[in-house]
Amino acid sequence: MSQSSAALNAPNPMKKKVITALIAVAIGHVGVLWAVSHIKPAELKPIEKKPLQVRFVKIQDQPKPLPPKPKEPPKKTEPKKEVKEVKIVEKPVTPPKKVEKIQQVKKAETPKETVKTEPKVETKVVTTTTTVVKKVDETPKPVVQEAPKAQPAPDPSPKRVSIGGSGVQWSRSPKVSITTKELDNKACSANVSIDADEKGRVTDVRFLRSNCPPVVEAKILRAVKSAKFKPYTENGVAYPIKGPEQPFDFVP
Numbered sequence: 458m459s460q461s462s463a464a465l466n467a468p469n470p471m472k473k474k475v476i477t478a479l480i481a482v483a484i485g486h487v488g489v490l491w492a493v494s495h496i497k498p499a500e501l502k503p504i505e506k507k508p509l510q511v512r513f514v515k516i517q518d519q520p521k522p523l524p525p526k527p528k529e530p531p532k533k534t535e536p537k538k539e540v541k542e543v544k545i546v547e548k549p550v551t552p553p554k555k556v557e558k559i560q561q562v563k564k565a566e567t568p569k570e571t572v573k574t575e576p577k578v579e580t581k582v583v584t585t586t587t588t589v590v591k592k593v594d595e596t597p598k599p600v601v602q603e604a605p606k607a608q609p610a611p612d613p614s615p616k617r618v619s620i621g622g623s624g625v626q627w628s629r630s631p632k633v634s635i636t637t638k639e640l641d642n643k644a645c646s647a648n649v650s651i652d653a654d655e656k657g658r659v660t661d662v663r664f665l666r667s668n669c670p671p672v673v674e675a676k677i678l679r680a681v682k683s684a685k686f687k688p689y690t691e692n693g694v695a696y697p698i699k700g701p702e703q704p705f706d707f708v709p
Contacts, residue, residue, distance in 0.1 A: 470557060615652070615699035618689060625698050628687045631680035635673055637709040645669035646706045647677055655695040657686035665702065678704055 573589045618624035647667035652660045662681045667674055681703065 462649045511643050572603075574678070583604070598617055613697075615697040616689060617700050618698050620701045620703060625653075625657075625683065625689045626687045629683075629685040629702070631677075631684040633673075633676050633677065633680045633707075634707065635707050639672045639676075640656055640707055641670060641671065641708045644706075644708045645673060646704065647674065648702055648704045649677065649681060650700050651681060653686050654697045655688060657688045659684060659686070660697075669707065673707065 620627070645668050647669050648665045650663045650665050652662075654660055659682050662678055664674065668679070686698065689698050690696070
């Protein structure tokens with residue numbers, strides 16, 4: 458009985474090997490951890506980065522290639538034409554006809570025989586007639602027209618006229634609309650002098666007298682400047698006008 462219990466209590470050799478292996482692994486792990494904890498970390502040197510230099514380069518546009526020239530169609534060979542020689546015949550120039558004097562000679566009558574022994578001798582009378590032909594030049598003579606006389610230029614100075622009657626007339630009269638508030642419940646009057654060009658357009662307005670408020674005077678100026686006269690003419694010539702007066706009366 459004692460031998461059997463001793464055999465049971467004896468350690469298994471396989472278990473011993475396993476335990477020793479586990480102990481060795483544990484010791485190895487402890488050593489590795491200790492070695493790792495004592496290793497100094499490697500110092501990394503800082504990398505110096507230089508700033509990048511950027512340079513802009515202007516890209517030139519490359520010229521577009523020209524389209525190919527169209528091929529010229531082959532020229533058709535024209536058949537050679539025969540050249541005929543033409544002889545130029547010069548016509549004889551006929552000289553101008555000369556006017557010849559025509560002479561008419563009358564023959565003298567033969568003397569008649571008389572009974573008398575002494576013959577009578579009659580003198581011969583010769584008459585000559587000449588005809589002369591004159592050429593008349595029928596080419597018409599050029600008619601020289603007399604240059605028109607220059608008319609004196611009209612006097613460009615403005616004319617002093619009045620409005621109405623035989624003076625200047627309005628083609629678009631000035632219209633002024635005033636309220637009682639702008640008149641301050643008071644009547645007022647104004648008289649203006651007007652200048653206009655030869656077409657009747659108003660060029661300048663001046664107050665000769667006025668007792669109206671400034672608001673009313675401003676409306677009078679605008680109305681007169683937007684108005685227009687009929688062109689003032691004398692002998693068919695238009696003239697600028699100066700100084701016709703236009704009165705304005707306002708009652709609230």
